[in-house]
Amino acid sequence: MQAKKIIYRFILYFLVAIILIWCIFPFYWAIISSLKPDKDLFEVYPSLFPKRITFENYIKVFTERPFHINILNSVIVAGVTTLASLLIGSLAAYAIARLRFKGKVIVMSLILAVSMFPQVSILGSLFVLLRKMHLINTYPGLILPYIAITLPLTTWILQNFFRELPKEVEESAAIDGCSRLRTLWSIVLPMAAPGLVATGLLTFISAWNEFLFALTFMQRPEKYTVPVAIALFKGASQYEIPWGQIMAAAVIVTTPLVILVLIFQKRIIAGLSAGSVKG
Numbered sequence: 001m002q003a004k005k006i007i008y009r010f011i012l013y014f015l016v017a018i019i020l021i022w023c024i025f026p027f028y029w030a031i032i033s034s035l036k037p038d039k040d041l042f043e044v045y046p047s048l049f050p051k052r053i054t055f056e057n058y059i060k061v062f063t064e065r066p067f068h069i070n071i072l073n074s075v076i077v078a079g080v081t082t083l084a085s086l087l088i089g090s091l092a093a094y095a096i097a098r099l100r101f102k103g104k105v106i107v108m109s110l111i112l113a114v115s116m117f118p119q120v121s122i123l124g125s126l127f128v129l130l131r132k133m134h135l136i137n138t139y140p141g142l143i144l145p146y147i148a149i150t151l152p153l154t155t156w157i158l159q160n161f162f163r164e165l166p167k168e169v170e171e172s173a174a175i176d177g178c179s180r181l182r183t184l185w186s187i188v189l190p191m192a193a194p195g196l197v198a199t200g201l202l203t204f205i206s207a208w209n210e211f212l213f214a215l216t217f218m219q220r221p222e223k224y225t226v227p228v229a230i231a232l233f234k235g236a237s238q239y240e241i242p243w244g245q246i247m248a249a250a251v252i253v254t255t256p257l258v259i260l261v262l263i264f265q266k267r268i269i270a271g272l273s274a275g276s277v278k279g
Contacts, residue, residue, distance in 0.1 A: 027251075027254065027258075030247045030250050030251050030254075031247075031251055032048070032049065032050050033243065033244065033247040034057050034058065034244060034247040034248035034250075034251050035050050035053045035054065035055070035057075036050045036051075036052065036053075036054070036244065037052055037054050037056070037244075038242075038243075038244050040052060041243055041244060056244075057242075057244040057245045057247065057248035058248045058252070060242075060245050060248075061245050061248050061249050061252065064245075065229070065233070065245075066221065066222055067229060067249060067252075069222055070224050070225060070226050070228075070229035071226060071252075071253065073139075073218075073223060073224065073225050073226075074208055074225040074226040074227075074253070076139060077139060077142050077143055077146065077207060077214075077225060078146075078204050078207035078208040079204070080139070080143050081143050081146040081147055081150060081203065081204075081207040082150075082200050082203045082204045082207065084143070084147050085147055085150045085151050085154045085203050086154060086196060086199065086200050086203070088147070088151060088154075089151055089154030089155045089158055089199070090154075090158055090184070090189065090192075090196070091184070092151075092155045092159075093154075093155045093156075093157075093158035093159035093161075093162055094158075094159075094162050094184050094188060096108065096155070096159045097159045097160075097162035097163045098162065098167075098170070108156070108159075111152045111155055111156060112152065112156065114148075114152045115149070115152035115153055115156075119149070119212050119213065120212065123212065123213070123216060126145055126213075126217075127216055127217065130144075130145075130217060135217075136217055136219065137217070137218055137219055137220050137223050141217050141218075142213060142214060142217050142218060142225070145213050145217070146207045146210065146213065149206075149210075149213075150203045150206055150207060153199075153202065153203070153206070154199050154203055157195065157198070157199045157202075158192070158195055158196070158199055161192055161194075161195030162188065162192060162195075165188060165191055165192065169187055169191070170183050170187065170188065173186075173187055193267065194266075194267040194268075197264050197267040197268065198264075198267060198268040198269075201260060201261065201264060201268060205257055208226070208253075208257065209227060210225075210227065211227040211228065211231070214227060214228045215228050215231075226249075226253045229249070230246055230249045230250060230253075233245055233246050233249070
């Protein structure tokens with residue numbers, strides 16, 4: 001039995017190590033590529049460690065391009081989308097979790113079905129609609145579609161978390177004269193902090209990384225979000241691709257997300273695992 005446990009642990013740790021390397025290596029390669037001079041990027045035998053370190057690519061990202069404006073655009077769009085989705089989604093999720101009404105299963109099925117629509121299938125109609133509303137190249141023109149695509153996920157996760165909260169606390173608040181809205185704001189949402197953090201972070205990452213809508217609805221360079229700006233990086237000529245600057249930009253916009261996930265990892269796990277265990 002002891003030998004079987006040792007073999008089992010060895011296999012488990014080996015698989016975990018492979019998965020870890022598989023996930024981390026692309027980010028590591030982006031970091032070392034961003035620190036290499038352009039000539040070293042095209043070596044016949046590339047090395048895992050940079051022979052010469054330079055921060056020229058990071059400097060050029062901000063001096064040769066309006067990348068700081070692109071970052072600001074992404075922060076505004078993703079931030080407003082996250083706050084709006086959490087606000088609307090928490091109201092909808094609480095109503096689904098606590099109120100009794102006919103057709104609840106149908107409502108949840110429709111919410112789930114909306115999240116499965118391919119973005120490209122609604123791209124044309126959305127563009128025509130936003131153009132008639134004069135919202136092309138504006139923040140609301142991107143935020144509204146983002147809310148539409150992130151709200152189903154927000155509602156689905158939060159309602160599952162609200163179901164696990166004890167009803168006794170809400171009943172006590174109702175006896176003390178609290179309305180449903182006051183109970184939600186003062187009692188339920190503070191208790192649901194792990195679920196809100198997990199849902200908010202997933203929503204933020206989804207809006208931060210979205211490409212298709214941002215490419216279609218933002219057509220001016222000063223309005224580009226980060227994914228579009230990086231994809232449209234140009235070199236000194238039309239035949240040159242500035243790989244070093246692309247890697248530097250990718251590291252700049254990815255590092256904050258990695259840090260956020262590491263800081264809130266316990267709350268994320270608690271929020272996503274809500275409802276998985278009955279006790």
